[in-house]
Amino acid sequence: xxxxxxxxxxxxxxxxxxxxxxxxxxxxxxxxxxxxxxxxxxxxxxxxxxxxxxxxxxxxxxxxxxxxxxxxxxxxxxxxxxxxxxxxxxxxxxxxxxxxxxxxxxxxxxxxxxxxxxxxxxxxxxxxxxxxxxxxxxxxxxxxxxxxxxxxxxxxxxxxxxxxxxxxxxxxxxxxxxxxxxxxxxxxxxxxxxxxxxxxxxxxxxxxxxxxxxxxxxx
Numbered sequence: 519x520x521x522x523x524x525x526x527x528x529x530x531x532x533x534x535x536x537x538x539x540x541x542x543x544x545x546x547x548x549x550x551x552x553x554x555x556x557x558x559x560x561x562x563x564x565x566x567x568x569x570x571x572x573x574x575x576x577x578x579x580x581x582x583x584x585x586x587x588x589x590x591x592x593x594x595x596x597x598x599x600x601x602x603x604x605x606x607x608x609x610x611x612x613x614x615x616x617x618x619x620x621x622x623x624x625x626x627x628x629x630x631x632x633x634x635x636x637x638x639x640x641x642x643x644x645x646x647x648x649x650x651x652x653x654x655x656x657x658x659x660x661x662x663x664x665x666x667x668x669x670x671x672x673x674x675x676x677x678x679x680x681x682x683x684x685x686x687x688x689x690x691x692x693x694x695x696x697x698x699x700x701x702x703x704x705x706x707x708x709x710x711x712x713x714x715x716x717x718x719x720x721x722x723x724x725x726x727x728x729x730x731x732x733x734x735x736x737x
Contacts, residue, residue, distance in 0.1 A: 521586070523579050524660065524689050524730045530575075533736070535704040538564075544707070553709040554624035554712035558708075559602070566707055571633060572604050583658070587685045591615035593655040598644050598678060599623075599662025603631040610635060619654070645673035649681045657682035661734065664690045665708045668702065674727035686729025692718055694735060701736035 519721050538544070542711055549713050550557040551566050559570045588607075589595065595617045600620030609618055620639040622628055627640050642663065657678050663671055667679040678686055691700040691706065702712065713721070715733055722731065 519730050520732055521687070521730045523577055523586075524734065527575065528734050531627055533701075533705055535736070538719065547604045547670055548707045549562050555626040558624070559630070563713060565578070569600060570571070572602070572607070574608075577606040577608045577611070580605060580612055583656070583687070584609070584612060587656050589613060589616065589656055589685075593617070594653065595619070595622070596649065596654040596657045596681065598647065598659035598674070599602060600639060601627045601631075603628075603635050603639055606638065607632040607635050610660045613631045618648075618678075619649070621690045636667045643674075645670045645677060647681050652683050653681050656685040657693060658687040658689075659731070660689045661691065663688060663707070664692075664713075667710050669723065670727055673712055674686075675721065678729070679725065679727050682729065686726070686727070688729060688731045690731070690733060690737060692733040698735050698737060703737055 547565045558566045560567070560569060583589065591613050593613065595606070595609055595616060595618045597620040601621045601624070603620050606618045606620050609616060615664055616679060618635060618638050619642070622639065623643055624682055625641055628641055631639055634682070640648065644666065645658065659678060678688070691702060691709060692713060693702050694715065702709070714735045718731070718733065
């Protein structure tokens with residue numbers, strides 16, 4: 519089912535798409551970004567975040583997810599592509615006894631994660647999750663799977679389905695028209711899977727992913 523937790527969060531960031539391609543060497547920015555190190559997280563805004571620091575903005579999203587999926591202190595929660603773990607930290611604040619796990623490909627992000635949950639995070643790839651079948655009450659992945667080539671995307675969707683029970687949620691970048699497609703191409707530095715919503719739903723069905731989803735659009 520399509521359910522939107524992130525559009526308001528996404529729209530808080532102002533983006534100048536033409537400036538992004540006219541004022542920087544986009545290819546060089548992408549090369550640096552795909553190393554998933556300092557440049558991607560805390561380097562120049564021309565490359566990606568321009569400094570990804572905790573500011574509490576993920577708390578409202580955690581509250582919405584807890585309410586929607588009826589999570590509690592006995593829940594086990596997994597974030598695939600957790601970055602510095604800010605959203606997982608919010609889950610632990612709101613549900614102190616819940617079990618959280620996070621996985622990310624970036625050793626830099628994990629080294630600079632929220633201290634309170636660092637021990638809950640592991641380095642790895644979404645295409646091979648180091649967890650047992652049906653291990654988590656809630657599995658989510660935000661703004662991650664569109665960074666994968668199709669062969670890894672297929673494996674990752676199947677892995678998310680494998681380790682989760684009934685509650686799963688994925689958010690990915692997409693486009694509904696040529697205007698949004700161009701904006702996405704101008705802005706992104708790490709995206710490898712460029713699909714319309716209809717194509718994404720095809721992928722979900724193809725991989726037998728039965729969880730919820732939403733799309734980020736660059737309007």
